[in-house]
Amino acid sequence: xxxxxxxxxxxxxxxxxxxxxxxxxxxxxxxxxxxxxxxxxxxxxxxxxxxxxxxxxxxxxxxxxxxxxxxxxxxxxxxxxxxxxxxxxxxxxxxxxxxxxxxxxxxxxxxxxxxxxxxxxxxxxxxxxxxxxxxxxxxxxxxxxxxxxxxxxxxxxxxxxxxxxxxxxxxxxxxxxxxxxxxxxxxxxxxxxxxxxxxxxxxxxxxxxxxxxxxxxxxxxxxxxxxxxxxxxxxxxxxxxxxxxxxxxxxxxxxxxxxxxxxxxxxxxxxxxxxxxxxxxxxxxxxxxxxxxxxxxxxxxxxxxxx
Numbered sequence: 001x002x003x004x005x006x007x008x009x010x011x012x013x014x015x016x017x018x019x020x021x022x023x024x025x026x027x028x029x030x031x032x033x034x035x036x037x038x039x040x041x042x043x044x045x046x047x048x049x050x051x052x053x054x055x056x057x058x059x060x061x062x063x064x065x066x067x068x069x070x071x072x073x074x075x076x077x078x079x080x081x082x083x084x085x086x087x088x089x090x091x092x093x094x095x096x097x098x099x100x101x102x103x104x105x106x107x108x109x110x111x112x113x114x115x116x117x118x119x120x121x122x123x124x125x126x127x128x129x130x131x132x133x134x135x136x137x138x139x140x141x142x143x144x145x146x147x148x149x150x151x152x153x154x155x156x157x158x159x160x161x162x163x164x165x166x167x168x169x170x171x172x173x174x175x176x177x178x179x180x181x182x183x184x185x186x187x188x189x190x191x192x193x194x195x196x197x198x199x200x201x202x203x204x205x206x207x208x209x210x211x212x213x214x215x216x217x218x219x220x221x222x223x224x225x226x227x228x229x230x231x232x233x234x235x236x237x238x239x240x241x242x243x244x245x246x247x248x249x250x251x252x253x254x255x256x257x258x259x260x261x262x263x264x265x266x267x268x269x270x271x272x273x274x275x276x277x278x279x280x281x282x283x284x285x286x287x288x289x290x291x292x293x294x295x296x297x298x299x300x301x302x303x304x305x306x307x
Contacts, residue, residue: 012043015065024269025062031287108239137166175251182233183278189230190278194219232258
């Protein structure tokens, strides 16, 4: 590529996913520098405040979790007039809120699991529900605070733990089937990735431990099922007003019907991450993917502005 950009990679931050974010940022910075771009790294939590290097063409957001994915840093960068990778501030805020995302999906006719929101510890099993269910903090990522509850007696302790990470917890029916994720790039669905942990669920340990999970890319579905899963993922992405790229987690029932779980607006960019696996299956290597993300950011209004 002839044009070289000055790119600031923001990683780290104050969230529970800080360590994973630092790994994502380091991988992205290496890839972009290897392509000849002028790359600086910035941890917005390092000194209690931050400023971008002079001449920054674009910010690559490798942040995960609160501050990075909830629209906060996006609003700050909008105020500076500096382009950044990933979804805009409002789409980020909605997608980071699992309940708001599911409301958007239901309104748009995108299939998603039945859910309710719990805001305080409970002593009795909620009326109208049957185990098994899944508990997730409404505003967290990377399976932080995730619990699978298979019997009523286990609910109280699981909920207390999940409430450590947020004031609201999503209780969702547990969907039986195959776990998949669909990368969205430039508003198109990439090949479906199926996730098969060797033991247990696809939790934080199995996400970030080498060899703990098998990834099938593309997922071994028939063409019709693949199309349904991709359509559901793209529908969820559009429902939250996503832009440029994201990753959508989708369960696939035994009958082949998809159920959207959530939208990740700044998906992981580590050596184990799923969006790079999907892009590779579509013929786009890691470095090319990183560069494409910056290119998309620069297309937005004000994208040529330097600070």
